[in-house]
Amino acid sequence: MKKSAEIKGLPIISIGDGSEIGKVKSLVVNPEKGSIDFLTIEHEVSVKAIPFKKVVGIGEFAVTVETESAVIDLNEIPIANQLVNKKIRINETRVMTRKGQLIGEITEYYVDEENGLILGMDLRSNQGDAYLEAKHVLTFGKDIIVVQEDAMNHYKKSATEAREDVMVEEVKEESAPSQLENIRKEQDSLLIGKKVTKDIYDPTGSVIIHKDTVLEEVHVEVARLAGPSVFVELSMNVE
Structure with missing residues (x-):
């Protein structure tokens, strides 16, 4: 499990020739799947991206792919271009229940580095910080994230406490x-x-x-x- 902030800015390394092919600029959200489908790359000429399924690993110091051929031009892949143009962001997005109760704002989210699925989010509200599992999300929208009506019953008051339950790999490293x-x-x-x-x-x-x-x-x-x-x-x- 990785924080989005831990992925952005990482160098992207081609295993095949041991060269750096760019840095991660942004994570492209697929709102229907609740996943990260592409990583865009800082590039001077055009917008390039790597399909998440082409990522070999996301480590402490770099994202790795097999070869530079994993990089695509967004203009050549309509679905990728559509997702980028939707401009779905998660951080700094307000969270509302299905019946319209505003419960807070997302400050960070967590991604399964194996498949790109969004696993959960840190939520800031007037009642304090909390961790909300992505399975309680109904809609990842451009302006609002809509969650189940009882979502507040399923998160812990402390984001740190929640991570001790859901971020198994990090707990192992800490212990x-x-x-x-x-x-x-x-x-x-x-x-x-x-x-x-x-x-x-x-x-x-x-x-x-x-x-x-x-x-x-x-x-x-x-x-x-x-x-x-x-x-x-x-x-x-x-x-």
């Missing part, structure tokens, strides 16, 4: 932090001792690791703290 630490150590071991083949810049344009630097643990940590795209850039430019 076993050593597992995440082992993954990071393995990533570091693949980089430490390698030589950087080009200057590595942070998001502000400053060089943080110079060309020909032999990487030490501190260099890898600096790149990690600079953000996912910087870490991926470093990973792709060592020998």
